[in-house]
Amino acid sequence: MEAALHATALADTPFVTEVSRHLLAAGGKRFRPLLVVLASQLYADAAPADVVKAAVVMELTHVASLYHDDVMDSADVRRGVPSANSRYGNEVAILVGDYLFARASSTVAQLGTEYVALQAETFARLVQGQIAETRGPAAGEDPLAHYLSVVADKTGSLIAASAMFGAMVAGSPREVVAALAAYGEEIGLVFQLSDDIIDIASDTSGKTPGTDLREGVATLPTLLLGASEDPADARLRDLVSRPLSDDAEVAEALAGLRAHRVMDDARAEVERRAESARAHVAVLPPGEARDALVALCDTVVQRSS
Ligand code: FPP
């Protein structure tokens, strides 16, 4: 799969190849490919070449979205290396994100029209989730409900599609594909909620801590804080209610949040969601692959990078 990823990212010029392999070469968890592979192993008859193609489509779509995301978030570091935008500039980063999506599209075409259709629906959800994040909640909309729907669209959709792709290449029955879709949506939510906690809590994530605070992007811990009426939290509430450009304010907000009970409350919510993801595997055929899908819920809850 790694060889196929790098081969699919090849371009007509050494420069485009270099930029399109930049984040692939930096590493990453390969979480979406892992889900494709595990879901495909619930039944024995998936063709290995199709599993690899499905995994490549999901990872390249994800990586393409990261090239764009880091431009939108003005992020300097990704996967422990300079982001594509900080290394090559915004224009090249955006266009190479498009290039990677084109390469993913040409691979998905080899799998068949039902894969193309799911890929297209997923892309539509990714983009709309991102637009909803950028615009923020509408007047009168509950900010927490808005946040959860953003997360479902911008992250849950692709993770659910990964689990579905794995099931589809294995020729799984419809109810198995549906259960994996529901599992993927939930574990995707858990994955992004953990990611948002990591943005505050971790100094070893390969990304710059406090990026969401700088961008003024609301996340579960800051939304929980926003809902508290404790006067002792007034200063911290003010800091998280607006984008922060001052390094000292970012440091103050990070320190305040790290010591605050909202971090524990956010982690408890992540655990509740993980339990709901685990529940969806009950209808899947028992065996090693199903056990691994259950264990993956623990890994996602506990991850720190
Ligand atoms: C990460 O969120 C960003 C996303 C999950 C996707 C955003 C979607 C797009 C940019 C549109 C898709 C475009 C293509 C070409 C497929 P984050 O900023 O919260 O996560 P981070 O902490 O990893 O930066």
Ligand code: MG
């Ligand atoms: Mg980002």
Ligand code: MG
């Ligand atoms: Mg973002």
